[in-house]
Each structure stands twice: as C-alpha cells, then as structure tokens.
C-alpha cells in the first residue's frame with residue numbers, strides 16, 4: 314500500500330480506480346492483501362478472547378478490557394480498526410522518523426558528542442522520564458522531525474464557509490492540505506533549512522503553525538506524545554549502547570513512500586563498538602561484536 318511507485322499510490326486517492334477485478338487487477342491485489350491482514354487480526358482477537366489472560370500487559374489486552382458507560386466492550390470490528398490504526402499510523406511513521414534521526418546524528422559528529430555527554434550526565438539506571446526531559450535530546454528529535462518531515466502532508470480539510478488564506482479566498486468544497494515538508498523548509502523560519510541544526514530548537518520556541526510534524530488543529534496526530542516518547546527512548550538506548558557509523562557514503566535522498574517521506578533505500582549503519590551500557594534497559598544486548606551491519610532502518 315505504501316509503495317514508492319506513484320501509480321501504486323494513485324489508487325489510494327482516486328476512488329474511480331478502486332475496482333476489484335480479482336487478484337490480477339491492482340486494486341484487487343490491494344483488497345486481497347487487506348483480506349489476509351484482516352483474517353490474521355481477527356484470528357488473533359478470537360484467540361485472545363478465548364484465552365483471555367488478565368496478567369498480560371499489551372495494547373490488545375487493554376483494548377479487550379475497556380468498557381463503555383453501559384458496560385459494553387469493543388466489538389471485533391472496532392478492535393480490528395484500533396489495531397490497524399496503530400500498525401499503519403503509529404509504526405511506519407515513527408520508524409521513518411527514527412531512521413532520519415539516526416542518519417543525521419551520525420552525519421554530524423558534534424551533535425552525537427553533545428548527545429552522549431547529555432546522556433552520560435544521567436548516570437546509571439535513569440528513569441525514562443529523565444531521558445524524556447533531556448533538552449538536547451528533545452532538540453535533536455525535533456530537528457529530525459523538521460528536516461525529515463516523515464509525514465510530508467497533513468490529512469485533507471474541506472472548506473465549509475468562504476475563508477481567506479494567504480491572500481486567497483477559498484470557496485466551500487475546496488480541499489486543503491498543509492504541506493509539512495515545505496513549511497519546515499522555509500528559509501525565513503529555519504535559516505539554512507538543509508542543515509541539521511538542533512540548536513535552533515533551543516534558541517527559539519516555534520509556534521504550532523511553524524513546526525507541524527504532527528499536523529495541527531483538532532485533527533492533529535493522536536500519537537504525538539507516544540511518538541515523541543518512543544523516539545527519545547529509542548535514540549537514547551541506541552546511542553548509549555553502541556557506536557555506529559553510516560555504512561554508505563552516498564548522500565541519502567528523501568523518497569515518497571505512500572504518504573511518507575523516507576530515506577531512499579533506507580539507512581545502513583555499521584556496528585563499530587559496543588559501549589558500556591548506561592543501564593537504559595529498553596533493548597536486548599547484542600553482545601560485543603566487531604564490525605557488522607546491525608541496522609537497516611526504514612526498509
């Protein structure tokens with residue numbers, strides 16, 4: 314579904330092309346994959362309902378345990394919708410953002426050094442919230458979301474009443490999309506926008522109209538807090554445990570993948586050295602290998 318092929322993505326936007334003429338037609342293939350995915354998810358839901366384990370802590374158990382004011386739980390269809398949302402809206406976006414962040418951190422040794430110094434200051438076994446509150450780590454995460462803009466567009470809005478926007482009158486029925494990427498490339502807001510400069514986020518507070526990696530308004534991304542938290546903990550864990558280097562020296566260019574903007578071909582990083590763990594217990598230990606390709610992100 315998230316193909317880099319523009320002809321693949323066209324089917325998502327043009328309804329008249331969405332004709333299921335069997336598994337040999339493009340839309341038919343997409344529908345077939347969707348049916349397979351639904352079957353796997355419904356099997357999982359059925360299995361979990363039949364063998365419900367109240368001690369298990371994961372998102373499906375939480376969803377299975379929720380009750381509304383009448384004591385009703387979620388239906389299988391509602392559970393399926395929630396899981397698919399998490400899978401598609403929550404997984405690839407954050408993975409792509411992390412791939413950009415790791416790329417830029419390893420492109421800019423001074424940034425990596427500053428991050429390591431900040432992480433060092435935490436000592437052994439830091440609380441995840443202490444990591445979350447680190448100012449330089451926050452600035453690096455923000456600058457990665459700015460320069461990479463993994464979600465390059467907001468979702469569409471439809472104008473209901475005539476409205477003035479940027480000197481244009483938009484009539485009812487007009488479809489408007491915010492361009493996250495172009496906003497983040499504005500020279501007046503972000504001088505030298507092609508450079509990775511986390512300190513701009515320490516020097517200035519950007520408004521919700523200037524920094525929009527998660528969109529804006531009442532339909533802003535619901536996963537914002539989770540994504541920020543996840544990004545910071547993953548970056549802190551990886552950087553404090555392993556010394557990595559970018560494996561390929563060719564410049565990495567952005568490529569549209571579905572509705573995301575990802576590094577073309579992914580980011581390959583070499584594992585150079587295992588650093589003494591800082592006690593950030595988020596990932597399994599991979600041992601003390603020599604050179605080896607350990608990460609290939611945003612596949």
Ligand code: HEM
Pocket residue numbers: 398399402403404406407410463464466467468469493525526527528529530531532533534535536537539540
């Ligand atoms: C770095 C990671 C992420 C980025 C860059 C991102 C970006 C976005 C953007 C730009 C939108 C459109 C907002 C708008 O139109 O104003 C959006 C919507 C949404 N995102 Fe995210 N997102 C990320 C992570 C997540 C996660 C982790 C979840 C769920 C756990 C999630 C769930 C959603 C949902 C459900 C919507 C639709 C909200 C609505 O229509 O009301 N996202 N996201």
